[in-house]
Amino acid sequence: MHSLISPDARIKVSSTLDKSVGKKYLTDGSPETCWTSQQGSPQYIQILFPSPVLLKQVAITFQGGFVGTRCTVDARTSESGDWSNLTAVYPEDVNRKQVFDVVSPDPVQGLKLTFEESSDFFGRITIYDLDVQGDDP
Template identity: 55%
Template structure:
């Protein structure tokens, strides 16, 4: 099992705090720095969309939130290369803890997916903001 996020992976996010992309943009999800983060605007749901460029089998989602700004109900949906905009593959629903530590969630995709959508339906923040310092998707290339 290895990271399936590579140079060809495209990432989109639902929002960025105060539209301040240099400080809080999607690039900080995978930059490897413990000092930077993606920070959403207020409001729910929020989401992260990853297009891997080619089909992958997903086995694990790894995230590090800022306590107090955690997506406490998360749904993972997948789409195939044939229908990239049709997220009909319900992969998993998981419930991160309201902590600052790295958390890992098992996901077993029985079909290869080209796109993964992580939806944060609830937040521990009253205003619905999400702060995520690290995101990694582990699995294998299809």
């Protein structure tokens, strides 16, 4: 099992509060930087992988108080295919890294995390680190 987020993976987010907290900081590995969404729910993160992958786990480090407390996890098997639901996860309102088992029975080309609720009254989400673990098919 290894990280599936490579420089060739394309990441898209629903919104960004401002350029100092942009999507590039989701996966830069620095504990000093983060992505913060604008207010309002839902918010999402979409990852398109350069080639099909087998998903195993998603690891997210939120900022406490700005946690996506209900998250649907969707996948698609091709770049232009329809999204299908894999599971739902319920992160705790804490600062530490949280790891969720997200197993795809078949290889997928994309992953979408939709945060339907936030612990923030205004619906903002702040993530310091995001990693997706899995295998090559």
